[in-house]
Amino acid sequence: MGLLVSEKDIVIPGQIIADGMDYLPAMNTYRGENNIISTRVGLIRVVGRSIKVIPLSGRYIPKAGDTVIGRITAMSTASWFVDIGYASEAGISLKDATSEFIERGADLSQYFDFDELVVAKITNVTKTRLIDLTVKGPGLRKLVGGRIVKITSTKVPRVIGKQGSMISVIKNATNTRIIVGQNGWVWISGESPEEIQRAADAIQMIEREAHTEGLTDKVEKFLGGKKNDSNIQEEN
Amino acid sequence: MTATYKKRTDGRAFDEPRPMEAKLGVVPRADGSAMFKAGKSVAIAAVHGPRQLNPAFMRNPKKGVLRVNYNMMAFSGSGERVRPGPSRRSKEINLVIEKAFAPVVDLSEVPNTAVDVYIELLQTDAGTRCAAINATALALADAGISMKDIISAMAMGKVHDKICVDLTKEEEDMEAVDIPVAMMGNSGKVTLLQMDGIISREEIKEILKKAREATLKVKEVQEKAIREKYGGQNE
Structure with a gap:
C-alpha cells in the first residue's frame, strides 16, 4: 500500500x-x-x-510564460509568424512587436524580417495551441548574428543549471553570450568562431550526459582542458 | 485436421515464444525509435512528432492524430522479393496498428498535430505485425508520447491440433490458424485480435489465456529496453 x-x-x-x-x-x-x-x-x-x-524525452510543448527562441517564417499585414520548434507556428502581433509607432502600410520587415531570430515570451496558448508571443519585455529582442544549437527541451534545466550556474561557467570560459530558450533552442554569439564552437560542444555534451552527476565539474574540465592540451578524448 | 503436431519445427515448447530482443533509440534523427526482434522477424519503428499535419482537413482540433506506416523491405522475405510500396495488406496493418494504440495513446495535449510512426520490417519470418506493434510501443515511449499503458503483442495460433505461441513462417504454412493478439500490460485488455482460419470457441478462449502470459513476457523485454536507455538517469 x-x-x-x-x-x-x-x-x-x-x-x-x-x-x-x-x-x-x-x-x-x-x-x-x-x-x-x-x-x-x-x-x-x-x-x-x-x-x-x-x-525525460519528448518534443517541446509550448506553455504560457516560457521564454523561447524562434525564427521568423512569415509575415502578414498585422503580424509575424515564428517557428519555435512546435507543430504550429507562433504569432507576434503588431502591438507585441515593438513600442515604436508603426505607420499604416509600413514595411513590417524593418522590424523583423524573414529568417531573423527573436527571443520572445509566450503570453498565451489557446486550447487548440495557437501561440501568442511578445517581444516587449526585459531581455526580449531580435537576435543579430550568432548561431543556434538545438537540444531536447527536457534537458534545458540542466544546461541552465542551478540559478544559471552551468550557463555562466560556459559563458565565462568561452567568452560568449548565450541565451537558452525553453524550447531547446540555444543562441550563442561571440567574437571568435572557435569559442562559439567550444560553447556549442559543451552544450551538446551536457545534453548527452544530462543524467550524470557532477556535470558542472565535467563541463569546467571540458572547457578548461581543451584550451591547454588535446587529451580531451580520454576525458570523455 | 487429422494430423497431430508433436514437436515444433524449431524445437520450442508450444507456449514458448521465440527469443526476443529490443533496443531504443536506433534512429537518432527521429523523436523516438525502437527495434524489436522476435526470432528472425525484425521491426524498426521511428516516431516523428507531434508535428504539423497536412492536409489541413485531416486535423482534429480536439486531439492529435496517430498515423502508422508499415512497410516490408524488398529484401525482407525469405524467398521471393517483396514488391515495394504500399499494398492492400500494408494498408490493413496500418489501420489495425492505429486502432491497437487508440485506447492508450493520449494526444489531447497536442491538438491539430500528427504523430507519425514509420515501421520498417528488415527481415520477416511471420508475426511481423506483432513485432511492429511491440516496436511501436517502445518508439512512442521513447518519443515522450503520453500512454496509459504499454501495448504488447504476440502471434498466437493453432498448428494442426496444437495451440502454439509465436508461429514461424514455416508453421504458418502448415495447416494452421494464425491469431495475432495485442494486449494492454496492466489490465490485459485486448486491443488487436485478428484471425485467419477457423477455430472453436473453447480454443479461442484458451488462446487468449495463453496470449496474456505471452504478452507479459513481451512486456518484460520492452520494459528492460526502456530502462536500458533511461535507467541510470537518477544516479
Whole structure:
C-alpha cells in the first residue's frame, strides 16, 4: 500500500506508481481503479501528497510564460509568424512587436524580417495551441548574428543549471553570450568562431550526459582542458 | 485436421515464444525509435512528432492524430522479393496498428498535430505485425508520447491440433490458424485480435489465456529496453 517507487526513480508508461487513495495524480500520471499510473518515461517527484513524473524525452510543448527562441517564417499585414520548434507556428502581433509607432502600410520587415531570430515570451496558448508571443519585455529582442544549437527541451534545466550556474561557467570560459530558450533552442554569439564552437560542444555534451552527476565539474574540465592540451578524448 | 503436431519445427515448447530482443533509440534523427526482434522477424519503428499535419482537413482540433506506416523491405522475405510500396495488406496493418494504440495513446495535449510512426520490417519470418506493434510501443515511449499503458503483442495460433505461441513462417504454412493478439500490460485488455482460419470457441478462449502470459513476457523485454536507455538517469 502507498507509494511503490521512491523519489527520482525512473518510471515507464503504464507503471503503477502508488496503491490506494493516499496520493493524488499530478503531471503525466492518472488514477486507475485504485492506483496511480504513469503515462511517460520520467523521474518521480513527490510533492506533499501529489505525485508527478518529470519527462525525460519528448518534443517541446509550448506553455504560457516560457521564454523561447524562434525564427521568423512569415509575415502578414498585422503580424509575424515564428517557428519555435512546435507543430504550429507562433504569432507576434503588431502591438507585441515593438513600442515604436508603426505607420499604416509600413514595411513590417524593418522590424523583423524573414529568417531573423527573436527571443520572445509566450503570453498565451489557446486550447487548440495557437501561440501568442511578445517581444516587449526585459531581455526580449531580435537576435543579430550568432548561431543556434538545438537540444531536447527536457534537458534545458540542466544546461541552465542551478540559478544559471552551468550557463555562466560556459559563458565565462568561452567568452560568449548565450541565451537558452525553453524550447531547446540555444543562441550563442561571440567574437571568435572557435569559442562559439567550444560553447556549442559543451552544450551538446551536457545534453548527452544530462543524467550524470557532477556535470558542472565535467563541463569546467571540458572547457578548461581543451584550451591547454588535446587529451580531451580520454576525458570523455 | 487429422494430423497431430508433436514437436515444433524449431524445437520450442508450444507456449514458448521465440527469443526476443529490443533496443531504443536506433534512429537518432527521429523523436523516438525502437527495434524489436522476435526470432528472425525484425521491426524498426521511428516516431516523428507531434508535428504539423497536412492536409489541413485531416486535423482534429480536439486531439492529435496517430498515423502508422508499415512497410516490408524488398529484401525482407525469405524467398521471393517483396514488391515495394504500399499494398492492400500494408494498408490493413496500418489501420489495425492505429486502432491497437487508440485506447492508450493520449494526444489531447497536442491538438491539430500528427504523430507519425514509420515501421520498417528488415527481415520477416511471420508475426511481423506483432513485432511492429511491440516496436511501436517502445518508439512512442521513447518519443515522450503520453500512454496509459504499454501495448504488447504476440502471434498466437493453432498448428494442426496444437495451440502454439509465436508461429514461424514455416508453421504458418502448415495447416494452421494464425491469431495475432495485442494486449494492454496492466489490465490485459485486448486491443488487436485478428484471425485467419477457423477455430472453436473453447480454443479461442484458451488462446487468449495463453496470449496474456505471452504478452507479459513481451512486456518484460520492452520494459528492460526502456530502462536500458533511461535507467541510470537518477544516479
